[in-house]
Amino acid sequence: MQKQYNLSKNQKIIFDIIDKSSEPLKAYSILFNVQKKGIKAPLQVYRALDKLVEIGKIHKIESRNAFIACQNSSCQISKATAFSICESCENVSEISNSKLSKYLANFADESGMKYNKYNLEFFGLCKKCKSK
C-alpha cells in the first residue's frame, strides 16, 4: 500500500502537468507552462521536482534532463527505475518487468558494495520508428 502524501500547492500544479504530458518534460518547459498559475521562478519548479522525485511520484530521465510521472503504481520511491527511450522520436516509457527488477535489486559484485538504488536506461528504436 502506497503511502499517501499530501502534495502542496506547487507540487500539485507541477505533478499534474507532468502527469498529463505524453512526453518527458524539462524543468524550464514546465516553468513556462505554469507561469499563468503564479509560479514564476526556476527554483519553485526545481523544489517541487526534487520533492516529487523523492517521494516517487515522478522520475528524472537522466540522459535527457527531463521528468515523467511514475507509471508503476507499486513504485513507492525512486530507487529502482528502468526506462526505454526511443532515440528517434524520444518517446520514453517506464519498464516494469519483475524479472528485471529482481535481477537488478539482487545484483551484487565483488566490490563489497551494497546497492540500494539503481537507474537503467535502454536506448533503441520504438516500433513506429523502426518501420520507417
Added chain:
Amino acid sequence: MQKQYNLSKNQKIIFDIIDKSSEPLKAYSILFNVQKKGIKAPLQVYRALDKLVEIGKIHKIESRNAFIACQNSSCQISKATAFSICESCENVSEISNSKLSKYLANFADESGMKYNKYNLEFFGLCKKCKSK
C-alpha cells in the same frame, strides 16, 4: 581487437587528464585544467568529450554530468555501460560483469522495441563509507 583511433591534439589532452584522474571529471573542471595547454573555450572541451564518448574511450556518468575513462578494455563503444556510484564519497567505478552485460544485452520486453544500447547506474555505499 579494439580499433585504434588516432586521437587529435585536443582529444589526447582531454583524454589524458580524464584517464589520470581518480575520479570522474566535469567538463568545466577539465577546461580549467587544460587552459595552460591552450584550450580556452568550453566548446573545445565538449567537442573532444563527444568524440571520446563516441569511440568509447570515456563514458559519461549521466547522474553526475561527469566523465571517466573506460576501465574495460573490451568496451569498444559506449553502448553497454554499468557503473557503481558511492553516494557518500562519490567514488565511481565501471562494472564489468559478463553475466550482467549478457543479461542486459539480451533483455527484451513486450514493447517490441529492440534495444541497442543501455546505461545502468547503481548507487550505494562503498566499503569504506559503509564502515564509517
Added chain:
DNA sequence: AACATTATGTAATAATATAACATTTATAAG
C-alpha cells in the same frame, strides 16, 4: 501556544551545454 518542519517567494548567479561561423588539418581519391 510553542516549536519544529516543510513549503513558498524572490533575486541573483553558478554550472552545464550548444549555435553559428570562419579557418585549418588530416585523410582519401584521382
Added chain:
DNA sequence: CTTATAAATGTTATATTATTACATAATGTT
C-alpha cells in the same frame, strides 16, 4: 601531388539547466 572531402580547431556569443542565499508563510506535532 593535387583536388576533394571529412574531421578538427578557434572564437564569440548565447542557450539551457540548476543552485545559493535570504526572508517569509503555512503546516504538523507536542
